[in-house]
Amino acid sequence: MTTLETPAPVTTGRPGIRPPRIVASRGAPRVRRENTLPAVAVAEALGADVVAVDVRRTADDVAVLLHDATLGRMWGDARRVADVPWCEVARLGNGLDRIPRLDAVLERLEGCSATLLVGVADPEDAAAAVDTVRGSTAGVPVAWRGSAAAMTAVRALLPEADVWLPWDALEPPTAAHLAALRPSTLDLDVAFLTPATVRAAHALGLAVAVWTVDDPEPTRWASRLGADLLLTQDVATVHAVLAAAERDGWPVPSREPSEPEVAGRAQALAHRIAHEVVAFTREHRIDTDAGNAAARVADVDRSIEQHVRGRVRAAFPQHGFTGEEYGVAPGDKHRWYLDPVDGSTNLANGVPWTSTSLCLTRSGRPLVGVVVDPWRGEVLEARRGRGATERDRVLRLDDTPRALAGAVVGTELDGHRPWPGFAAFVAALAARSCSVRVPGSGTLTIAQVAAGRGIGACMPAFDPVDHGAAVLLVHEAGGVVLTLAGAVSEFPPVGAPFLVAHPGAADELSALWSAALLGAEQER
Incomplete structure (x- = not known):
């Protein structure tokens, strides 16, 4: 299998910066339905260096393109794809907007310059995908990404495979992390991208792949840090940003944004994140009768923090971040503080009194804060010098004397x-x-x-x-x-x-x- 090699440096407007390769995540989901043949074709036509797809297996072990474990979100069928035979999966959708088999994608990319990046969630999905790739005569270069367990399965089944190492920590990788998997690439959420991680990965001979990068500023920021591959759902935008940088040089901000500018953008972002947390927490309600509730609370904690870090990094890539679960990430004078689940013991015991706290500071001074009560659906917001609100209600305490009796x-x-x-x-x-x-x-x-x-x-x-x-x-x-x-x-x-x-x-x-x-x- 062909390895995704780190690209050689090229001359740009700022020496030392090399444009990363573009990885089309789920094909081109902004143009056509994700993980379909049209999405793959559009991604390749837009100039993606790599086309990334997600693979699951059907009940009869056919490898098909699907991100979720169920057919519900994309295809309106609540069943798990692993419980449905291929003959039924094939009937979903219409026209070309259908769930394709992995072998059909390999045939579609034959003769193209793009590499196929296969994402697998568990070892059984990995086994079905490996069987398909082994049986293909298309000759398409293939790389593999996914969970640690799935990558271990791929390495065992396909010793020569180009395997990526999933990375969900702020600490840089070491040689000990590579021994078993022998990866070519470090695969990390943009939330965990730091200069130290890039330096460590490159010193170990690894390329660095970052997901998901869809907007101009994080594209430029990740490129400056030395990312080698950018996974994106917007190939056209990222391609245009990188082309402009190669042509005109890598732009730097002409001035530092003012405190009101940063605070205004941050408040809008924190508001959106808060409502996303409300929905996520309710969807991942802990079943206290199912056992091992503490482990599931920890999963919710980490999932919320990773989501929030990624959202903040996409909007403010140079800001620092300190979180309860993953610790401290470096940054400029701005720093975000997050407690994803305050009241984890309550959550583990089914007591609906937990919260999420997100605060932005500038040189240590608080600028913006939100406290989320997911059970009441309340988001309490504050911005320095602009007051505090909950929905349309202004929060204001008067100075009328209050007695302690009855309070x-x-x-x-x-x-x-x-x-x-x-x-x-x-x-x-x-x-x-x-x-x-x-x-x-x-x-x-x-x-x-x-x-x-x-x-x-x-x-x-x-x-x-x-x-x-x-x-x-x-x-x-x-x-x-x-x-x-x-x-x-x-x-x-x-x-x-x-x-x-x-x-x-x-x-x-x-x-x-x-x-x-x-x-x-x-x-x-």
Whole structure:
């Protein structure tokens, strides 16, 4: 099988940058239905260097082009393709817009310059695809990508195969990662693309393939970093961007965007992401009776974070990112903070009180924040200097004095234990007929104060990943944020206990909270 070699450097307007090869993901899905013969033909005609397709097997082990495990999204049939024989699969669709067999695609690409990249999800799909490729006489160069298990199966069945190594970490690969699979290419989501990863991959002799890149700026950014292949669903756009760069040089921004420009774009993006998270979380509701709920919660955590990182990287490729699951990615003065699922214990136990927190900072100052409550379908949003909202409702706390009697104060445990001073604080509030709630998601507990639900909330330690968006919400809603040293106008120090409060109750609540914390310190 032909290997997808790293292209040789070419002379461009900026020496050292070489244009990556274009990989048409699922053919040309912006033009024709994905993973069909027309989509493959259009991708090849548009000049794709590689045509990538997804392969599944039918009930009678025929390798066909399909991304999902079921026929529902694309073909209106809810059955798993693995449960349906080829004779029934072949009848779906109309005209040329039908599910093709893999051997038909190999025949279509015979004599063309494009390589075929076969994506497989599991070892059984891989076996069916390998059998088809082995039996083909078309002579089309073939490479393979997919899950680690599927790639291991391909390597075992086809020792000479050109196999790609799936990579879903920010840490660069090492030689130890290559020993078993012997890949030619590192295959990673744009969310995990960093200069260190590119350097490490190239030092190991690997090409770097990045997915999914559809827009001009991430195309240029990934190319500057040294990506060798770009997987795209918009071949025409990426081809035009790369052609322009080769002709005119690789453009750099003529000026740094202003804070309002960045904040405006970021707020619109965060709003869209928040509603995508609502839909995803509801679709992936955890069945607490099925066993191993914690592992499925971890999968949801990672899936949300990878999705959000990819969405942010596509819009703001030079921004830094810190997430709960995958850690820190380098960037410029802007940094996003994400907690994909705050309240994972609740989620694992079927308690509908979890949240997602996404916050953008510029040189450490919060600019934009959203807190997502997927169970109520609420998205609470804030932008620095522009206030806070939930749907069409402006969140605004007046400064009218508020009594603690009959009110509710939220807090969270320090891990699984009460924080030092917890009991004294609860007792002091109880003496004033004020109730304490420990709901299980610190992000959402703080954000509720901004929404006027509860008179205050306190946390044992500030972390911008967990609390950055919620603290910005409180500030923009007119609430008060305090540490033991007094009120803060931006973020509390990392690791410091902090309190948020309705302005009309902040003084009294702060006095009780401070006394409880200081008393606990004196007892130690």
